[in-house]
Amino acid sequence: MNLFNSFTPSSLPPQSQTGSYSWFRADTGRFLFRSSIDIYRNHFSGLILIKPTSESHRILFITETGIKVFDMEYFSPGKYDVHYCMESVNRKPLIKTLGNDFSLMLYSVSDNSRIKIFTDSRSARMVIRSTDDAGKRFCFINAKTGRVEELVKTGLLCNKVNIRFFSDLPWGPDSIAISHYNIKFNIRLTKIDEN
C-alpha cells in the first residue's frame, strides 16, 4: 500500500513562495521551547532556544538550571556548525541525528529545493514534495495557518522521520513532535509562554 496514492498533481497558489510555509523565518523572532528528548532508554529534558537571523538559525539547548548543552548554527538544509557541545553528550551519531532533524524542522520547505505540488484527496491538504541537500520529503500544509503541519522524510525503502507542528495560529508552533520510524529517537518541544 502506498502512503501517497491519494496525491494528485497541483500547483502553488499565485504569488506563493515555498519558503513562506516554514515556521522559522528571519522575521519570526525567537522561540523558547520546553524540550524532551528520548533516545532509546535515555531521557533528556531542558529548554531549546531557536533564534532565526537574516543569515542563519541558531539552536541552543540548555538545562532548566541554565547549563548549556549544545549550540548549533544552521545555514541551509543539511548545512550546520556545532559551536559547542557538552562533552558528555558529544557523540557523533547523536549530533548528526540532532543536526539533521533540526535542519528538517527549520527548513521544512526551503526556497532552494526542487519541488512538486500535490493535493492530498484524503485530507484536502496541499502537499509539497521537495528535494534538496537534506533529502526528499513531503510537507503537508495546514490551510488555516498556511504553515507546515506535518513533514515526512522518506528514505530509499521506507519513511525515516516524521515531524508534526501543532498550532492554530500562523506565528509560531505551540508544540513540535519529531519521531523516527526506524530508531527509538523522539523529540518533543512545547512552547514556553514567557509573558
Place this chain on the structure above:
Amino acid sequence: MKRTKYIALFYLLLWFVPTANAQEKFVQLADTRNFMSGLEKMSALTNTIESDFVQEKNLSVLAEKIISKGHFRFRRENNIRWEYTQPYKYLIIISNGQLYTRDERNRKVYDIESNRMFSEMNRFIGGCIRGDILKDEEQYSTEFMESADHYLVKLVPRNDKMRQMLNEVHIMFDKKDFSVTSIRMVESGEDYTKIDFVNKKLNTDIPLEKFSF
C-alpha cells in the same frame, strides 16, 4: 568535620539580601580570615533556609536572556529543594544521596554517585549552594574581593574539561550579614547564568516531607 562546618555555614548564608549593583567596584580582599570566620559564625545559627530566586541565563552572542523564577529550600544536614515555577515548572530534590527531577511529563530518580555527569554537576551546583566549593582548592583556584557592600569570591576551575563548560564562578555575599546574594556561572564564550536570592527566611519550620519524592 571542618568541611561540614563550612557547608552548614554557607547554607546559613543564603539568607537574603538585595541584588548587588553591577557597577560597583571591587578590590582585592586583604583579610580573608575575617571573611571566613564571619561565615562560620553565621552558619552555626542556621538550620533551615527558604528563599525565592531569579535565574537569568544570558546568551551573549545572541543578545538573548531567559529569565526563570522559583523557590529554594534547604534543611540541615543535606536536603535541598530547588523548584522552578515560572515560566516553566521543574523540581529538583537532593536528599539521601539521590537526585530527583520532575517536570510536567517525567519523573526521574538518580543515584548521584552512579552517574559521572550527575556526580560532577551535583558536586558543582551543590558546592556553590553549600559553600564547600570555597574550600575545594584541588578543583578551583579562588580569588577574594570586596566592595563597600559586598564580598566577591571568584572561582576558576583548574581542570581543563571543567573549564570547557565553566570559565569562572562568582559568588557574592552581603557584608552586613554574610548572606549569599547571587551566584554567577560564566561559561566559555561569555555566556553566563546568574541566580539572585531574594526574600530569604531563616530557621522557619520546613518539614522533611518537602524533601521526599
